[in-house]
Amino acid sequence: MKNNGLIILRSFIATLFLVSLGCEPIEDRDYLENTTDVAGVQLVATQSTAGGNKIELNMASPGVTGYWDYNLGRAYSDKVEFVYPIPGTATFTFTGTLGAEFFTKTIDVQIDQLDSALDQDWYDLVSDNTSEGKTWVFNGGPSPDGGRWWYMSPPNDPGAWATAWWNAAGDCCPPADAAGSMKFDLDGGANFTYYSGPDATPQSGNFVLDVANQTLKINNANILGAEEPRGNPDGLYTIISLTEDEMVLYVANNGGGTGWTWIFRPE
Structure with missing residues (x-):
């Protein structure tokens, strides 16, 4: 009996020992470490020609x-x-991880000549004289004229841009800046200038033309007819058409819960 009791006691102690081992936390000793520091990250810019774009x-x-982030998009x-479409000094940014931490680092490139042709959309938007730029106005108005140049469209469907749920400007209610204009140029930057009317004080901003995704983003200013709730507070518009003679923009869901279409022509 004594031997049996001793065996049972030893088994119980062994079981407690195994349970205690199972309850101890397993430490993860695989720590992330930096492979270098920010100063050691080498960014290289190569131009196909000296000062070329x-x-x-x-x-x-x-x-x-x-x-x-090369300003026209991300890679x-x-x-x-x-x-690159803009002469002058351009700053490009690389964002990455060293292993244990994230970082950003920039590199400057001096562009003295646009010796490589741009995508045609750039010339259509700003003209062949990219530094001089191009001015756009509504393709109609400024008074109600029965035409379609600023109107309500179905939401969330760029393919339905030509459908006018309400022909606001053509029927009765053009925007307050229907007689205004807006200019795009590449004179040292992607510059956007807005005029609410013929004698109005200009409002300066900048723009991003995303050729691949066919969007136009306006920063720090408004396009014509962006009065609430018609425009997009983020300044991002889908390009339906961009030619030398016409620009059609669409927003999928404005503050009023609908789509909206703008049709412009060169001044």
Whole structure:
């Protein structure tokens, strides 16, 4: 009996020991470590010609991952090549991880000549004289004229841009700036200038033309006819058409809960 009791006691102690081992936390000893520091991240810019606007950006440091913001868009890779439309000093940004922490680093590129042709959309928007620019006005009005140039459209459907649920400007109610204008140019930057009327004080901003995704974003200013709730507070518009003689923009869901269409022509 004594031997049996001793065996049971030893088994109980062994069980407690195993349970206690199972309850101890398992430490994760795989710590992230930086492969370099920010100063060690090598950003390289190569131009196809001296001062030219065809540029290749390369993040040349091994063990670093991230993406390029080259102002016209983002490239989720270490290397990107593009034709830049704006002369002057351009700043490009690489955002990435060193391993244990995130970082951003920039590189400046001096562009003295637009010797590589731009996508046609740029010339259609700002003219062949990119520094002089181009002025756009509504393709109608400024009084109600029965035409379609600023109207309510079905929401969330760029394909339905031509459908007018309510032909606001053509029937009765043009925007307050129906006689205004807006200018796009590339004189040292992607410049946007808004005039609410022929004698109005200009309002300056800038723009981003995304050719690949066919969007136009206006920053720090308004396009014509952006009065609430018609426009987009974020300044982002879908390009339906952009030619030398016409620009059609659409917003999918404005503050009024509908779509809206703008039709412009060169001044």
